[in-house]
Amino acid sequence: MEIRELQWFAALAESQHVTAAAERLNISQPTLSRAIARLERRVGVPLFDRHQNRLRLNKYGEVFRAHALRAIGEIDGAEQRIASLVDPDRGTVALGFLHSYGTWLVPGLLAGYRAIAPATRFELRGAAADTVVDDVRRGRLDLGLTSPRPAGDDLDWTPLQQEPLCLLVPTGHRLARRRAVEAAELADEDFLALQPVYGLRQVADRLCAGAGYAPRVIMECTELSTLRELVAAGLGVAVVPIKGSPSGTGDRAVAVPLKDPQAQRTIGLINPLGGPRAAAVVRFYDYVRSTAHASDV
Missing domain, CATH: 3.40.190.10 (Periplasmic binding protein-like II)
Structure with missing residues (x-):
């Protein structure tokens, strides 16, 4: 069984059309058909159900495809590792x-x-x-x-390296004109934050815990850009990296430095x-x- 035949089978399994797969592989239709026939003889069962000019992968074909893709991936990985050792x-x-x-x-x-x-x-x-x-x-x-x-x-x-963090607040917020703030001053604020699986959220939670409270998180999201827009909309405050803050929010949000030594990641x-x-x-x-x-x- 040749690796190229596995690659041809994978291409045909994806398109389920001999003509389209042959064109994509730059081989003739008879060549592709013979290769698939050899694979089917080797495994002892048909891998496709035939319907006129179209093919549909059957349950045997699904099993074979999963293993074929792993085999192709292993060969590709081996070639890359050898190439990297050489150069x-x-x-x-x-x-x-x-x-x-x-x-x-x-x-x-x-x-x-x-x-x-x-x-x-x-x-x-x-x-x-x-x-x-x-x-x-x-x-x-x-x-x-x-x-x-x-x-x-x-x-x-x-x-x-250490990345400083800051407090992002809406422009009309009571702290917007401050030159710096401490985490202890934020115990009564509504916080906007990334979900707990994000490193920034974990650092921010520890910062608040060090100041003696758990932040009152009213909204969670998965992207910093969304987090900044939520602050700019006046929905709360957020602990964010200084780099890029307040990116994209124009004059609707203000980044205020945090004094706490722990305000960094x-x-x-x-x-x-x-x-x-x-x-x-x-x-x-x-x-x-x-x-x-x-x-x-």
Whole structure:
């Protein structure tokens, strides 16, 4: 059984039309039909139900497709790992990060890195902190940029820099003209926040807990841009990163610095315990670590 036949089968299973699949694969219809017939003879059952010119994947075909896709993925992964060992500049790095880092931190890192390794490919995934951590643990991501430091001892953590936080308030708010505020002054405020799985929410909750209260969160969302717009609409206040605040809200919201020493989050790099193995990942990993505490990252 050849890998290309599995790839042809996967393409036909997706389109369920011999003509369309053959055109997409740039092969003749008879060649594709013979390849599928060979696969069916090998497994001993038909993989498609035939209906005139169209095919429909049957229950045997569904099982075979699941395994074929895994086999194709394994071969592709092996080729990429071997290629990265031969030439670390040409490997692939799967990098996860908090959504908010996609607006400044990640572009800056990648722009700097591509200047020295332009052939490296990146698979970028923005997500909540818990998702980034879980994907690194499960091997879906090579590296992750997250905050706060994950619990447990199964990941390596490299702190990179401190990111200051501020209080975002509507322009008409009683604190809008203040030069700075303390978290203790906010106990009676209505808070708007990201959901608890997000690192920023966890840091903000700890900030309030350190001031002796639990924040009265009246609305939760999943994006910083939405959070800022909710504040601008006058619905409450929010703890947000200083970078980008009040992004997109014009003169409807004001960012007020927080005096508390805890009003910051540590940006860190995570990877599986023992460090990355693929050469391309190791090189990028070393580059990111070298930027720790750099003001322009």
